[in-house]
Amino acid sequence: MAIREIDTDLITRTVKRLCLEATTVLNPDVLEAFEKGRAQETSPQGRAIFRQLAENARIAREESISLCQDAGMAVVFIELGQDVHLCGTDLTASVNEGVRQGYAQGYLRPSTLDPISRENYGDNTPAILHLDLVPGRGVKIHVLPKGFGGENMSRVVLFHPGAGLEGVREFVVNRVREAGANPCPPIIVGVGIGGNFEKCALIAKRSLLRPVGERHPDPAVARLEAELLREINKTGIGPQGLGGCITALAVHVETYPTHIGSLPVAVNLQCHSHRCKSAVL
Numbered sequence: 001m002a003i004r005e006i007d008t009d010l011i012t013r014t015v016k017r018l019c020l021e022a023t024t025v026l027n028p029d030v031l032e033a034f035e036k037g038r039a040q041e042t043s044p045q046g047r048a049i050f051r052q053l054a055e056n057a058r059i060a061r062e063e064s065i066s067l068c069q070d071a072g073m074a075v076v077f078i079e080l081g082q083d084v085h086l087c088g089t090d091l092t093a094s095v096n097e098g099v100r101q102g103y104a105q106g107y108l109r110p111s112t113l114d115p116i117s118r119e120n121y122g123d124n125t126p127a128i129l130h131l132d133l134v135p136g137r138g139v140k141i142h143v144l145p146k147g148f149g150g151e152n153m154s155r156v157v158l159f160h161p162g163a164g165l166e167g168v169r170e171f172v173v174n175r176v177r178e179a180g181a182n183p184c185p186p187i188i189v190g191v192g193i194g195g196n197f198e199k200c201a202l203i204a205k206r207s208l209l210r211p212v213g214e215r216h217p218d219p220a221v222a223r224l225e226a227e228l229l230r231e232i233n234k235t236g237i238g239p240q241g242l243g244g245c246i247t248a249l250a251v252h253v254e255t256y257p258t259h260i261g262s263l264p265v266a267v268n269l270q271c272h273s274h275r276c277k278s279a280v281l
């Protein structure tokens with residue numbers, strides 16, 4: 001198969017566009033989840049919050065302004081076809097330039113800084129880049145601007161295998177309960193089970209790329225997602241933490257083989273402003 005050449009300038013332009021779109025336009029699956037949640041919510045205050053969330057999304061879309069003052073850190077997943085040759089600048093540099101341009105054009109709050117000096121870089125770079133080499137001649141880019149209300153409430157734990165599935169359930173539900181209003185519910189709960197310390201966290205975050213509420217293809221995992229969602233919505237935290245029966249819009253679980261001596265579990269919480277856009281080149 002012939003090698004396909006793609007100039008990294010196209011990567012930059014695409015990342016810029018996705019940053020702008022993700023931070024101003026919620027996907028239809030998120031808006032549908034809002035409507036479904038509003039219909040199921042028993043609290044009058046909770047239903048009013050769902051209406052406000054939908055109105056906020058409308059204003060952001062129509063006026064091209066940020067859905068939230070926290071435009072987060074840009075998490076970028078790239079699936080790079082093995083028959084693609086990238087020409088031009090370094091891939092990481094081209095991604096960061098796209099983030100820099102997108103956040104500047106969108107007047108998005110600069111939030112990235114040095115963790116020691118706390119000096120703000122002023123341009124929201126660098127991005128968090130995850131690169132996968134896949135078959136084919138295409139490039140797929142996902143941009144997930146991740147706010148830190150939910151990120152700060154996320155956790156990784158490595159259980160002894162004896163904790164079993166019951167230990168996993170208890171950990172996930174308790175993490176949501178302890179997070180309370182901090183991640184700005186109604187939330188999407190990403191769960192990673194298996195792998196090792198970093199892998200379970202990565203697959204938990206990757207689960208957020210799935211359309212909201214789309215079930216895992218493995219029936220056993222899909223049942224676990226449904227069970228966790230029911231238990232989380234029994235916590236009574238509700239929209240914006242003000243009480244109600246819809247604390248989470250969805251639970252997405254991803255799994256990966258792990259070591260016989262461990263049971264890694266990660267919970268990555270995503271706020272109601274679930275910003276994610278994708279493009280195929």
